[in-house]
Amino acid sequence: MLKYEAIASDLRKQITDGVFVPGQQLALEKEMCTQYNVSRITIKRAVDELVKEGLVVKRRGSGTFVKSLEDEDVKELSMANQFNGFAATFKGRKVGTKVLRFDIVHPEEEVAAKLQMSVDDFIYDIVRVRSLDDEPIVVEYTQMPIQLIPGIKRQVLEHSIYGYIEEDLKLKIQSAHRTVRAVMPTDEEKQELDIKGILPLLEVTQVAFLDDGRPFEFSIARHRGDRNVFRSVSIR
Numbered sequence: 001m002l003k004y005e006a007i008a009s010d011l012r013k014q015i016t017d018g019v020f021v022p023g024q025q026l027a028l029e030k031e032m033c034t035q036y037n038v039s040r041i042t043i044k045r046a047v048d049e050l051v052k053e054g055l056v057v058k059r060r061g062s063g064t065f066v067k068s069l070e071d072e073d074v075k076e077l078s079m080a081n082q083f084n085g086f087a088a089t090f091k092g093r094k095v096g097t098k099v100l101r102f103d104i105v106h107p108e109e110e111v112a113a114k115l116q117m118s119v120d121d122f123i124y125d126i127v128r129v130r131s132l133d134d135e136p137i138v139v140e141y142t143q144m145p146i147q148l149i150p151g152i153k154r155q156v157l158e159h160s161i162y163g164y165i166e167e168d169l170k171l172k173i174q175s176a177h178r179t180v181r182a183v184m185p186t187d188e189e190k191q192e193l194d195i196k197g198i199l200p201l202l203e204v205t206q207v208a209f210l211d212d213g214r215p216f217e218f219s220i221a222r223h224r225g226d227r228n229v230f231r232s233v234s235i236r
Contacts, residue, residue, distance in 0.1 A: 007046035022068040096131035122146045137227045141220040172211040200225045
């Protein structure tokens with residue numbers, strides 16, 4: 001992790017943990033340079049990351065201030081813009097994982113194209129139900145190239161795949177392309193998500209990339225529509 005990324009991560013955690021409250025001014029660049037023992041350019045890059053995420057705002061001549069967002073908004077924005085993974089995003093709360101499928105298969109043509117691989121290669125085919133405080137809220141369908149992400153075992157699936165990729169494989173996750181739409185659940189999804197009656201799901205389709213540009217994941221996450229909110233922050 002680069003210095004500015006580590007500083008941005010530290011500041012982000014302080015915001016989401018409530019150390020910095022909405023409307024509070026962050027330390028001046030000069031003070032943060034001393035605190036983190038880095039240059040002003042490094043501090044500026046770190047703060048710019050938080051600006052892009054919508055967590056702070058710069059006011060000319062005044063400084064940098066935490067945006068007035070509700071706690072849930074901040075957490076959702078952090079989850080939408082970072083690759084901490086489900087468990088890390090909701091650290092401190094009871095997070096559960098139920099593995100429904102863990103197979104090794106050949107990818108379909110569409111998936112192979114998105115992952116820039118051959119249909120003759122192999123991928124992990126994973127289906128998991130993620131719960132928060134004992135309440136199932138999302139079904140995740142994940143496919144990853146085995147050659148790029150080797151060694152995944154069931155124990156990894158029950159904890160954090162992203163944590164395994166970055167901490168064990170020492171790969172850097174950088175970006176993702178996402179599309180969002182409303183869909184109706186299948187009978188199996190209704191059962192796994194404990195849905196009674198009619199309830200649309202929020203479907204997020206994603207292709208995620210490493211810092212060298214290689215796609216490492218194609219996933220479809222289907223969230224309970226009454227337990228999830230999609231928010232976006234636009235920066236001009």
